[in-house]
Amino acid sequence: xxxxxxxxxxxxxxxxxxxxxxxxxxxxxxxxxxxxxxxxxxxxxxxxxxxxxxxxxxxxxxxxxxxxxxxxxxxxxxxxxxxxxxxxxxxxxxxxxxxxxxxxxxxxxxxxxxxxxxxxxxxxxxxxxxxxxxxxxxxxxxxxxxxxxxxxxxxxxxxxxxxxxxxxxxxxxxxxxxxxxxxxxxxxxxxxxxxxxxxxxxxxxxxxxxxxxxxxxxxxxxxxxxxxxxxxxxxxxxxxxxxxxxxxxxxxxxxxxxxxxxxxxxxxxxxxxxxxxxxxxxxxxxxxxxxxxxxxxxxxxxxxxxxxxxxxxxxxxxxxxxxxxxxxxxxxxxxxxxxxxxxxxxxxxxxxxxxxxxxxxxxxxxxxxxxxxxxxxxxxxxxxxxxxxxxxxxxxxxxxxxxxxxxxxxxxxxxxxxxxxxxxxxxxxxxxxxxxxxxxxxxxxxxxxxxxxxxxxxxxxxxxxxxxxxxxx
Amino acid sequence: xxxxxxxxxxxxxxxxxxxxxxxxxxxxxxxxxxxxxxxxxxxxxxxxxxxxxxxxxxxxxxxxxxxxxxxxxxxxxxxxxxxxxxxxxxxxxxxxxxxxxxxxxxxxxxxxxxxxxxxxxxxxxxxxxxxxxxxxxxxxxxxxxxxxxxxxxxxxxxxxxxxxxxxxxxxxxxxxxxxxxxxxxxxxxxxxxxxxxxxxxxxxxxxxxxxxxxxxxxxxxxxxxxxx
Ligand code: SF4
Numbered sequence: 001x002x003x004x005x006x007x008x009x010x011x012x013x014x015x016x017x018x019x020x021x022x023x024x025x026x027x028x029x030x031x032x033x034x035x036x037x038x039x040x041x042x043x044x045x046x047x048x049x050x051x052x053x054x055x056x057x058x059x060x061x062x063x064x065x066x067x068x069x070x071x072x073x074x075x076x077x078x079x080x081x082x083x084x085x086x087x088x089x090x091x092x093x094x095x096x097x098x099x100x101x102x103x104x105x106x107x108x109x110x111x112x113x114x115x116x117x118x119x120x121x122x123x124x125x126x127x128x129x130x131x132x133x134x135x136x137x138x139x140x141x142x143x144x145x146x147x148x149x150x151x152x153x154x155x156x157x158x159x160x161x162x163x164x165x166x167x168x169x170x171x172x173x174x175x176x177x178x179x180x181x182x183x184x185x186x187x188x189x190x191x192x193x194x195x196x197x198x199x200x201x202x203x204x205x206x207x208x209x210x211x212x213x214x215x216x217x218x219x220x221x222x223x224x225x226x227x228x229x230x231x232x233x234x235x236x237x238x239x240x241x242x243x244x245x246x247x248x249x250x251x252x253x254x255x256x257x258x259x260x261x262x263x264x265x266x267x268x269x270x271x272x273x274x275x276x277x278x279x280x281x282x283x284x285x286x287x288x289x290x291x292x293x294x295x296x297x298x299x300x301x302x303x304x305x306x307x308x309x310x311x312x313x314x315x316x317x318x319x320x321x322x323x324x325x326x327x328x329x330x331x332x333x334x335x336x337x338x339x340x341x342x343x344x345x346x347x348x349x350x351x352x353x354x355x356x357x358x359x360x361x362x363x364x365x366x367x368x369x370x371x372x373x374x375x376x377x378x379x380x381x382x383x384x385x386x387x388x389x390x391x392x393x394x395x396x397x398x399x400x401x402x403x404x405x406x407x408x409x410x411x412x413x414x415x416x417x418x419x420x421x422x423x424x425x426x427x428x429x430x431x432x433x434x435x436x437x438x439x440x441x442x443x444x445x446x447x448x449x450x451x452x453x454x455x456x457x458x459x460x461x462x463x464x465x466x467x468x469x470x471x472x473x
Numbered sequence: 474x475x476x477x478x479x480x481x482x483x484x485x486x487x488x489x490x491x492x493x494x495x496x497x498x499x500x501x502x503x504x505x506x507x508x509x510x511x512x513x514x515x516x517x518x519x520x521x522x523x524x525x526x527x528x529x530x531x532x533x534x535x536x537x538x539x540x541x542x543x544x545x546x547x548x549x550x551x552x553x554x555x556x557x558x559x560x561x562x563x564x565x566x567x568x569x570x571x572x573x574x575x576x577x578x579x580x581x582x583x584x585x586x587x588x589x590x591x592x593x594x595x596x597x598x599x600x601x602x603x604x605x606x607x608x609x610x611x612x613x614x615x616x617x618x619x620x621x622x623x624x625x626x627x628x629x630x631x632x633x634x635x636x637x638x639x640x641x642x643x644x645x646x647x648x649x650x651x652x653x654x655x656x657x658x659x660x661x662x663x664x665x666x667x668x669x670x671x672x673x674x675x676x677x678x679x680x681x682x683x684x685x686x687x688x689x690x691x692x693x694x695x696x697x698x699x700x701x
Binding site for chain 2 (some may be wrong): 019026029030032033034036047048050051054058061064065066067068069070071072075076080084085086087088092135136138141142155157158160161162185186188189190192193197200201215217219226227228230234235245249251252253254256257259264267269270271272273274275276277279280281282283285286287288289297299303304305306307308330394420422447
């Protein structure tokens with residue numbers, strides 16, 4: 001089943017996020033952690049923007065011929081001894097995975113980071129079938145311990161601070177000496193490494209996502225830094241790959257062009273530590289690797305996006321750059337968006353996947369500052385598509401009054417592009433409106449704690465980032 | 474197991490959305506031709522250099538991502554370089570490796586008599602593994618390792634310390650060069666079960682976006698270039 005959305009409550013979620021002190025402290029790591037690093041990586045590669053044009057063209061071509069590339073791809077997977085499972089819905093995809101687990105009497109599966117798995121809500125389906133899913137990406141492991149969902153598509157635990165993680169580890173890893181020192185990040189990383197090592201070795205099945213599928217060779221690609229995805233897929237007897245239909249590229253060369261953009265845009269690395277190309281199960285004479293290789297291909301509404309106004313969203317490579325550079329995401333984090341995909345890419349994709357009734361608020365989560373499109377390696381016109389959703393929603397009269405006034409405010413600026421560009425504090429004004437016009441965040445009423453003895457004015461006149469800087473010294 | 478009706482339904486929906494038929498020969502030819510040609514797209518100028526410079530760039534880029542690199546003049550110098558490295562890091566003189574012809578023929582006993590060599594896939598107890606990379610990519614200091622009995626994939630990830638040997642002649646400029654090499658070696662439209670592009674040791678930024686090395690894979694990646 002699809003993960004249950006809370007996107008309808010976006011407004012309330014937002015207000016809560018703005019007064020969540022832990023969250024705000026954690027989100028203050030985003031500019032240095034991602035934005036600055038991306039800028040440096042881009043500056044080091046003079047061809048960066050030309051590569052973006054080509055990557056856009058590669059994906060446009062692939063999407064226009066998607067049916068045929070899948071035919072080519074599937075034939076190659078079969079020729080290398082793998083299996084492709086076609087699934088229309090998240091339910092079907094969960095069932096396909098559970099069936100494979102059952103056929104191997106699997107007790108535990110290790111998992112590499114996969115947003116598709118989140119979209120499917122696979123962990124719940126596995127648990128229901130009596131299979132223990134173990135997230136092995138450090139960020140995913142942490143949020144699994146906490147019973148949370150990822151708040152970022154490449155940094156699932158970006159909403160947490162070290163002291164919270166330390167508390168979680170102490171509460172969960174009870175077999176370890178309580179007096180151990182976990183102050184340094186390195187100590188936490190080491191502890192997780194030791195704990196998960198046993199899980200890797202014990203797992204019956206390994207499940208990973210796929211950053212790309214390659215038609216030329218029938219290959220799936222994962223891009224990681226930790227090496228957990230590789231242990232996940234090379235130690236157990238069975239490797240299951242989860243992918244949605246837009247992951248296809250024609251050739252190894254096309255994959256390469258996109259890889260040159262992916263890490264630079266996301267983490268600001270020139271290349272991630274591990275880029276792994278997997279083709280079928282282990283070959284004759286191979287001493288390690290899985291005996292079985294399964295690829296679960298999930299549609300979940302995407303074929304309907306093909307040929308529509310939102311087709312371009314299917315170029316997305318999930319790099320996370322649009323989240324990192326979005327003033328709204330930087331201010332409220334990912335959970336406020338209420339479903340799997342946050343930030344600008346989520347604001348466009350979520351209504352397509354779970355419907356505008358559920359997610360109609362999300363396209364309003366934009367100041368239309370245009371930074372997302374500026375940094376998107378795949379040149380996806382995110383603001384234009386958010387606008388498109390907004391107009392549709394408006395026409396459907398789903399908008400509550402505040403959204404309509406937000407829309408007219410936006411329309412005012414949109415018709416005056418020079419003014420629009422000048423409106424540097426637009427995010428602040430947008431959120432001010434969003435949170436109610438009386439100058440006080442309505443959540444004050446139930447926020448309690450640290451806001452009790454001080455007024456928390458909704459932003460006026462200055463941008464959020466300026467406020468943050470001031471507040472955090 | 475895979476259900477052909479579902480496959481057909483999804484492919485049919487793709488065609489319907491794209492307003493195309495299944496029998497369009499022009500589209501089909503376009504796709505076949507593109508795969509067959511596998512033309513490189515724009516290749517950055519950075520690594521389009523004379524070979525000697527590529528080797529230098531490889532080294533620089535590898536060191537920039539926290540790999541350590543040493544060069545030795547000849548194959549026969551590798552055993553001592555491995556033993557020296559282990560000593561310098563206070564690691565046991567025990568190494569796991571696969572059935573790689575280059576590694577097999579090195580004069581281990583003569584040049585590094587204290588070193589214990591174990592052959593096979595990685596064991597969870599192994600602290601150090603040794604692999605021979607198929608290609609080095611100068612562009613980002615990336616090692617391309619391919620699966621097989623010569624260099625089992627688990628050696629690249631399970632031990633905490635990974636030593637990789639590569640001949641200077643195996644270092645090339647770009648990823649495209651690596652694909653061309655593999656096509657020449659194994660044929661068109663095929664890859665080994667696993668191709669690992671490894672760029673520096675394992676790392677994570679998941680705790681407050683600060684980089685820590687040695688998340689799940691090797692904490693140390695040491696590269697020995699022969700003849701570089
Ligand atoms: S929309 Fe663009 S920037 Fe955002 S995640 Fe997708 S590819 Fe990256």
